Amino acid sequence: VEGGLWCGVVFQELCACCAECAVGCQCMEDTHSVRCVSASLSRIPPALPKNTLSLVIRGDQIHQIHQNCFNGMENISTLELTNNGIMELGSHAFSELRVLRRLDLSENRLVLIHPEAFSIPGSPLQQLILSGSLYNSTSVTDLITALRWGALSSLLELDLSGNRLVLLPPGSFSPLPSLRDLSLANNSLVAVYSGTFSGLERLRDLDLRFNAFRAVSSEALRELEKLGQARVLLGQNPYSCSCEAQEFSRWINSSSSQVGDADKLLCGSPDELQGVPVRMLSSRSPGCYGKANAGEADVTLQTSYVFLGLVLGFVGMIFLLVIYLNRRDIEKWVTDLHAACRDVLEGYHYRYELDSDPRLRNLSANSQHHLRSEPLPPHASSDARTTQIPSDVTL
Numbered sequence: 116v117e118g119g120l121w122c123g124v125v126f127q128e129l130c131a132c133c134a135e136c137a138v139g140c141q142c143m144e145d146t147h148s149v150r151c152v153s154a155s156l157s158r159i160p161p162a163l164p165k166n167t168l169s170l171v172i173r174g175d176q177i178h179q180i181h182q183n184c185f186n187g188m189e190n191i192s193t194l195e196l197t198n199n200g201i202m203e204l205g206s207h208a209f210s211e212l213r214v215l216r217r218l219d220l221s222e223n224r225l226v227l228i229h230p231e232a233f234s235i236p237g238s239p240l241q242q243l244i245l246s247g248s249l250y251n252s253t254s255v256t257d258l259i260t261a262l263r264w265g266a267l268s269s270l271l272e273l274d275l276s277g278n279r280l281v282l283l284p285p286g287s288f289s290p291l292p293s294l295r296d297l298s299l300a301n302n303s304l305v306a307v308y309s310g311t312f313s314g315l316e317r318l319r320d321l322d323l324r325f326n327a328f329r330a331v332s333s334e335a336l337r338e339l340e341k342l343g344q345a346r347v348l349l350g351q352n353p354y355s356c357s358c359e360a361q362e363f364s365r366w367i368n369s370s371s372s373q374v375g376d377a378d379k380l381l382c383g384s385p386d387e388l389q390g391v392p393v394r395m396l397s398s399r400s401p402g403c404y405g406k407a408n409a410g411e412a413d414v415t416l417q418t419s420y421v422f423l424g425l426v427l428g429f430v431g432m433i434f435l436l437v438i439y440l441n442r443r444d445i446e447k448w449v450t451d452l453h454a455a456c457r458d459v460l461e462g463y464h465y466r467y468e469l470d471s472d473p474r475l476r477n478l479s480a481n482s483q484h485h486l487r488s489e490p491l492p493p494h495a496s497s498d499a500r501t502t503q504i505p506s507d508v509t510l
């Protein structure tokens with residue numbers, strides 16, 4: 116009986132100790148932080164200390180976040196839910212977290228983002244990390260709606276890197292008046308349009324590295340100019356150093372305080388300029404390297420000319436072969452033609468009343484007349500003579 120009681124006491128104590136921290140999680144009393152890393156969780160565990168300040172749940176299988184997931188942990192200021200396969204953020208998913216400053220949702224697969232997913236009374240959010248969070252680029256529309264409805268007036272930092280974004284609607288960031296740091300690195304952006312960055316009055320850092328910019332149009336340059344003293348990173352893009360790049364090249368120098376990595380902007384094409392810094396373009400050569408893709412077009416054109424030449428040569432050879440095989444018929448045809456001509460010329464002969472051997476005289480007179488009236492290149496006249504030979508022979 117005594118042994119059983121002892122066991123019971125130990126068991127009770129164990130329960131008291133562990134009830135506050137869920138299986139697979141580490142609860143640090145001193146820092147009030149909780150970490151649940153690769154703990155095979157499929158939801159936010161309910162049994163976590165209510166006074167938690169920092170909650171990290173990483174590498175688990177939590178597919179949805181809804182309003183009542185956080186169970187009164189009202190003092191969380193840092194929430195990291197990375198690499199959990201999260202697909203859905205419900206309405207007011209974080210609205211219990213009245214002092215949430217930093218929200219990291221990197222490496223998830225967000226398909227559904229409720230327009231009010233980021234709505235938190237008092238708008239405490241300062242950092243929103245959504246790196247590699249979106250399932251595909253379609254979700255960006257939902258995200259931008261949620262940013263607008265969330266009224267994130269205190270947001271200082273937004274990370275949208277690695278989301279395969281292709282297009283950003285104009286005014287996407289205008290609901291974020293306090294934003295200082297915006298990362299759009301490692302996406303598939305090809306252009307900046309007028310209005311892309313409108314409303315970002317306080318921006319200090321803009322990261323556009325590792326995108327698909329080939330050219331930076333004058334429209335884009337004007338849009339970047341509007342960012343005032345913000346530091347813009349534009350490296351690691353496949354710039355096409357054609358004629359159109361000249362303006363960009365000059366702009367980099369004139370606002371080099373703005374372009375933070377001016378020396379890392381390298382030409383990706385054409386081949387002969389690969390690796391050349393874009394800012395060196397206008398000093399390297401006063402001329403212009405032709406339109407974008409001009410090199411490729413030239414090669415295509417040359418190829419088609421060569422092909423055309425080959426085809427024509429082949430046709431010519433077949434033609435010559437046919438002539439050679441039918442040389443007897445042709446000889447006969449030329450003879451007939453000659454006879455016909457002779458008949459006609461005889462008619463002329465009667466008209467001009469020429470004496471002795473009318474056929475030959477008439478023929479030679481005619482061919483001389485022909486040579487005089489239109490001077491032919493030497494090979495052409497020799498050709499004319501060779502075609503005459505068979506007719507002379509038959510005469």
Ligand SMILES: *[C@@H]1O[C@H](CO)[C@@H](O)[C@H](O)[C@H]1NC(C)=O
Pocket residue numbers: 165166167187188189190
């Ligand atoms: C949250 O913090 C406040 C102020 O420090 C404190 O009074 C309150 O008890 C805390 N809430 C919880 C659930 O621990």
Ligand SMILES: *[C@@H]1O[C@H](CO)[C@@H](O)[C@H](O)[C@H]1NC(C)=O
Pocket residue numbers: 226250251252253254
């Ligand atoms: C993104 O995923 C959704 C859901 O699977 C799909 O309907 C949509 O066509 C996808 N969009 C793109 C651009 O692949």
Ligand SMILES: *[C@@H]1O[C@H](CO)[C@@H](O)[C@H](O)[C@H]1NC(C)=O
Pocket residue numbers: 247276277278279301
């Ligand atoms: C870029 O984003 C892709 C996902 O879109 C990710 O797999 C890759 O690691 C990222 N690269 C860098 C350098 O961040």
Ligand SMILES: *[C@@H]1O[C@H](CO)[C@@H](O)[C@H](O)[C@H]1NC(C)=O
Pocket residue numbers: 364365368394395396397398
């Ligand atoms: C830009 O600056 C670099 C180095 O300061 C210089 O070599 C280059 O010629 C300049 N380019 C233009 C277009 O002024």
